[in-house]
Amino acid sequence: MSNFGEVIRQLEDFVLAENDLYGAGRVPFEHEGETQYGYPYVRSSHRLFEEAALVCSNLIPKPVHDIRFLEVGCGLGTKCEIARQHGMHATGFDLKSEYVTLARQIFLDCTFLEANALEFDYGEFDLVYYHVPFFDDRLLFQLELRIFSHLPIGGVLLVTNFSQAFQRAMYDSDGIRTSFRSVFFDPGLELGDLQVLQKKSIFDVQSLAGLS
Numbered sequence: 001m002s003n004f005g006e007v008i009r010q011l012e013d014f015v016l017a018e019n020d021l022y023g024a025g026r027v028p029f030e031h032e033g034e035t036q037y038g039y040p041y042v043r044s045s046h047r048l049f050e051e052a053a054l055v056c057s058n059l060i061p062k063p064v065h066d067i068r069f070l071e072v073g074c075g076l077g078t079k080c081e082i083a084r085q086h087g088m089h090a091t092g093f094d095l096k097s098e099y100v101t102l103a104r105q106i107f108l109d110c111t112f113l114e115a116n117a118l119e120f121d122y123g124e125f126d127l128v129y130y131h132v133p134f135f136d137d138r139l140l141f142q143l144e145l146r147i148f149s150h151l152p153i154g155g156v157l158l159v160t161n162f163s164q165a166f167q168r169a170m171y172d173s174d175g176i177r178t179s180f181r182s183v184f185f186d187p188g189l190e191l192g193d194l195q196v197l198q199k200k201s202i203f204d205v206q207s208l209a210g211l212s
């Protein structure tokens with residue numbers, strides 16, 4: 001980890017401990033009549049995120065200061081601030097209001113909202129990032145379908161891991177399935193553990209869901 005990432009990590013640890021949020025458990029929420037559980041606040045690497053976000057911003061056909069970045073399950077909002085420092089408009093949302101309140105106090109130039117990822121509208125954003133918001137692979141797959149159906153053409157999804165269901169639906173041994181090559185672009189970037197897909201055209205969500 002770079003020194004920058006380590007400094008942020010220590011500050012985050014301090015803020016979480018001071019607010020009694022360190023090690024806060026899984027996050028319950030209602031979805032389709034059942035209680036589901038969001039993944040607790042376990043952070044992904046700041047350095048890998050920063051490198052990947054910069055590469056992704058170059059895929060998007062607009063100047064960096066016009067790019068609308070969104071972090072799903074943003075916690076304290078550090079990834080949003082990194083995106084903003086690189087010139088993007090940054091928005092983050094989280095289910096847990098305590099995180100959103102703190103993020104608003106710390107990073108004044110980003111926008112933070114309290115929202116559920118499975119109900120959010122992703123249509124306004126060019127670059128969406130998440131790191132395991134859910135335990136359940138089926139919910140993660142629902143989230144991926146939702147994001148890709150909402151994203152504008154040219155929009156990019158950057159994640160630490162696509163769901164198993166999404167990967168089964170999207171890829172075969174030759175990479176992206178032939179039937180999806182006109183819809184999704186995999187830039188094949190070397191981004192550590194991070195994965196990226198760009199939306200190339202409007203698509204029928206059911207065509208993907210049916211393959212899982």
Ligand SMILES: C[S@@+](CC[C@H](N)C(=O)[O-])C[C@H]1O[C@@H](n2cnc3c(N)ncnc32)[C@H](O)[C@@H]1O
Nearest residue numbers: 038039041042043044073075094095116117131
């Ligand atoms: C693994 S942490 C990721 C933290 C940060 N994004 C990062 O990359 O370091 C997952 C976050 O997702 C949030 N979360 C869980 N379920 C959610 C949901 N249904 N909608 C929005 N956020 C959710 C949690 O509160 C937590 O902050």
